[in-house]
Amino acid sequence: MIFPLAILVAIDAVTVYHASIEAADLAYDRSLLASTRALSERVSIVDGKVVADVPYVALDSFETDTLGRIYYKVTGIHGDFVSGYDDLPPLPKNVQRSQAYPALVYFYHAVYRGEPVRIAALYQPVYDDTIRGIALIQVGESLEARRDLARKILFDTLLREALLVLAAAVLVWFAVRFALRPLKRLADDVEARKPTDLSDFNPALVHKEVRPLVAAMNGYMARLQTLIAGQRRFIADASHQLRTPLTVLKTQAELAQREHDPRAMREIVHGIGATTDATVHLANRLLSLARAEHGAAEGELQTLSLSDLVRQVGLELAVEAVKKDIDLSFEGQREVQVRGHALLLHEMLANLIDNAIRYTPRGGKVAMRVFKVDVPMLEVEDSGPGIPEAERERVFAPFYRATSAQAVNTAGSGLGLTIVRDIAAMHGAKIELLDGAQGAGLKVRILFPH
Template identity: 65%
Template sequence: MPGKDRLGSLRGQFLRWLLIPLVLLVAANAFSVYRNALDAADLAYDRSLLSSARALADRVGIVDGKVQADVPYVALDSFETDTLGRLYFKVTGVNGEFVSGYEDLPDLPKNVPRSDMYPALVHFFHAEYQGQTVRIAALHQPVYDDRMRGIALIEVGETTDARRGLSRQILIDTLLRQAALVLAVALMVWVALRFVLSPIMQLRSDVEAREPTDLSDFDPQLVHKEIRPLVLAMNAYMARLQTLINGQKRFIADASHQLRTPLTVLKTQAELALRENDPVAMRQIVESIAHTTDATVHLANRLLTLARTGHGAEASELQTLSLTQLVRQVCLELALPAVRKQIDLALDADHDIFIRGQALLLHEMVSNLLDNAIRYTPEDGRIVLRVQQQGENVLLEIEDNGPGIPDTEREKVFEPFYRSTTTSAVNPGGTGLGLCIVRDIVVLHGGQILLRNATPINPIDTVITDHAAPAVVLPGLRVSILFPEQR
């Protein structure tokens, strides 16, 4: 898969980031060393050239009004056969006439400055001679006798092979030492990285050795401080994964426990129907099967809704919606059961109030609350739904005058399949999942839910059903849900 191993090895990447700049620095340093070696070689060999020029100048004088150079054969031979390179010389008189040496040796250019390194009047310059590069020292030597005086020019040239060879040798020695240093640094870094990364390697081994069901935390103190946030993030992820797995286990256990009984009843009823010959009795059994099937479908839907809330809502499913319109829609959908029980169903909401959430889950939440209210409110009762703005929050309330829930059971009713004594007496066939689903949906949307006693219900403007409310308000239940406003 392209880009699958894009980052590669941490050790290799660290070495590359360390060694590549180091090699570039070594190359820059080698260039500097080579330049310095050239300057040092030029300085050393220039001194030798100047010494030769001075030695030659000591043999230059004026004889019979002419500049002459008394250079013995042995001295001349040493000039021509120097072991470090070939030497050339040239002596020029006070009037520019050739005196001795190599007449075609290049003359001193006019733009060459005098060297400040020595007290002598000497100029150093490079020139091409006989197909080779030579370094020439041009020394101005005063000459005089009783009849005349002037300045003679003594030039001594040397091929640059020796000094360039010395510079190359210095460069090679430097490069070899620095290469050895780079290799030593790479080896030490490699060993150090193996030692430094050993806790991470141990963590990897621990992860690989873990059983699939073991989601316990890793100890962040066993790794470096910089790696601890990663280990803590892993622990937090495993905690969320454990919560998800526990929710799945709970759902499977709940579903298997709750569906086993109605399915067994359905099987028994079907077997009775197969053995029954009386059409009237068979019809009664089929009606019982239909009733049991409806109850089973209702239970399955509640279980699936409970499982969905346990998995949370994807960010792509969230949207800004009008809670007022959603509550009004649910009231219209459930108005018919309220009318059948002659319940006064009213909505108290003046304008659209928006929240951000998952429309399907919020619809299920309001439907559960209103269905419970209609189911447990007696005939000629009253149910009021309110959607109000409270500062930066949004309040949803559903209030009825049914049997209510005792104070001691108001926390327990949010547990799956728990049913309070008052609701069990009114509706023995309930599933005990409604408020559990409601609580999970509220938490999923960052809200809070509170159960309280009902208060006297004031007249309001928006009424879904036209049946008049009773004069006396019965004891009931008020469910208050507070959502954070997110427009």
């Protein structure tokens, strides 16, 4: 604050100085004109000649002044020298008449006897009964007085401005220390907290102007608490869900070690493979859920073709559909575009279509539809057991599985629709669970924003 204030004060000092110099020049020029007029009153015509009746006392006052030296010159109507200093610099041709006074007066700078002077040149009419003409009266003064006044004005201005800056610096120093004292208390509060303490900061610690900052910090702490709570919940759920299949794997391995019958051994190994597949599926779903919850998308939002994404995921999962002799079809418009993260949208579609294939019985149908009416829309419809209307809100909770789904597939993870919901929410999309065709199966509809 002090640095720009000092710059402004310096600019103001220069401005005031130049304004004062102009005022001083105006005052000194008026005084110089008064001396010139006083001298012109003593110029007359005697015996057909221009004469200047300047008494000794007046002449002495013109020759020397307490504030500087003064010089004068009187020139006749024919350009002849009458009185004063005959070598005084003449009036230049390009000097404009002064408009500040109702007189034929010209002011100009010159150098006389090695020093700068300011000269007033006044044309004065002179006449008698025999002759008429215009005499030229010049009065010049050295610039010591003007320079002394300019220095005095400059020093006085700088002194006042320096005192002003000093006073402002002191006031600002006290004001800043007073204003920052509450922030220091807030900083001490932050440093004294334990890493696990995410409680709100007290807005009363700071001035009201800083309270929006404290409110923003408290809001951030609340979001951080939500994030940490979600991580803890995820870790607890993951450990709980993984504990069971891992225990089963360990039991199956112990049985395999004690078994000597090759047929029984193959059955146990087959069970180990099935349990391993279920565990891998569960781990992949857990990782997808973590990515969806924390928005770990690669790259920025971009414009994507929803139609191409659905086709791509459908082709990737077509092998699983063929294994179960499921009719996997795609319908809809060719170019429907949405704004989103390609990786997360791919994950959402993979979970959605994979769920439909898993829970559709052999020989069933899974239809993928992409179209746009008012907004981009995606539908995945299957001919599986569907989800009872009473459970449609609950199936979005992690690890919850509808009773109809448990009857068809006992190895599910209960995370597929949770992942779909979280990724849809990240993209501002709305998800709906509806009955399939003729009231059988499940239709999942996702409406994307414009």
